[in-house]
Amino acid sequence: MGPSNWLKETLILVNKSIAREILSTYKPSDGIAIDIGCGSGWMGIELARLSGFNIILLDLNREEVSKAYLNAHSVGVSDKIFPIVADAHHLPFKDEVAILIVSRGSIFFWDKPAKALRDSYRVLNKNGIAFIGGGFGKTLPRDIRKKIYEEVKRTIRQNNAMLKKWRKGRSFKVFNGWIHEAGLSNYRIIKNSFDIWVEIRKKEGN
Numbered sequence: 001m002g003p004s005n006w007l008k009e010t011l012i013l014v015n016k017s018i019a020r021e022i023l024s025t026y027k028p029s030d031g032i033a034i035d036i037g038c039g040s041g042w043m044g045i046e047l048a049r050l051s052g053f054n055i056i057l058l059d060l061n062r063e064e065v066s067k068a069y070l071n072a073h074s075v076g077v078s079d080k081i082f083p084i085v086a087d088a089h090h091l092p093f094k095d096e097v098a099i100l101i102v103s104r105g106s107i108f109f110w111d112k113p114a115k116a117l118r119d120s121y122r123v124l125n126k127n128g129i130a131f132i133g134g135g136f137g138k139t140l141p142r143d144i145r146k147k148i149y150e151e152v153k154r155t156i157r158q159n160n161a162m163l164k165k166w167r168k169g170r171s172f173k174v175f176n177g178w179i180h181e182a183g184l185s186n187y188r189i190i191k192n193s194f195d196i197w198v199e200i201r202k203k204e205g206n
């Protein structure tokens with residue numbers, strides 16, 4: 001059994017509200033943004049809708065990528081969207097092309113998170129910011145976020161291997177370990193009851 005319709009709809013809202021939080025917090029300028037592990041694409045699509053970015057929607061799963069593109073088309077932003085089937089560990093881009101990298105709910109399932117974080121860092125440009133992690137953002141009321149968390153847990157529980165990875169990555173110690181292993185120095189971890197994110201900035205010479 002997959003996610004309930006309620007969860008699917010709510011996660012669209014979550015992705016959209018995190019996209020808006022990112023825009024209002026970082027006020028990034030136009031350029032290329034990448035949504036890694038985009039799933040059905042709603043975070044990248046909302047960024048495309050509200051900004052001048054060209055957005056690369058990237059996922060390992062071809063079906064998700066085409067769903068994401070159709071979703072972009074349905075809200076009229078497909079001209080700003082570039083769908084790509086690729087692996088977070090081997091991003092098919094030159095160094096320093098992206099001003100913004102976002103990734104929600106995907107890092108927990110990467111085989112080698114430190115290696116993939118390093119590759120995101122490589123692709124980030126000098127003034128760029130990467131925002132990678134998982135959770136439900138700050139905007140929705142806490143009781144709703146708690147309900148989403150419980151529902152996500154209930155859904156993931158149906159797949160034991162996934163549940164293990166998801167739980168593991170949400171531990172501060174493990175998450176922080178990935179960042180250390182990646183050798184990043186200019187970063188900030190944001191953790192609260194439901195969210196764990198790393199904000200990475202490029203530092204010249206790193």
Ligand SMILES: C[S@@+](CC[C@H](N)C(=O)[O-])C[C@H]1O[C@@H](n2cnc3c(N)ncnc32)[C@H](O)[C@@H]1O
Nearest residue numbers: 037038039059060061064087088104105106109
């Ligand atoms: C839980 S979903 C999150 C989807 C979307 N970001 C969201 O928040 O709704 C995780 C996504 O990461 C993708 N993924 C997992 N490992 C990946 C990898 N190594 N490279 C790229 N995408 C990956 C999966 O295919 C899946 O679509």
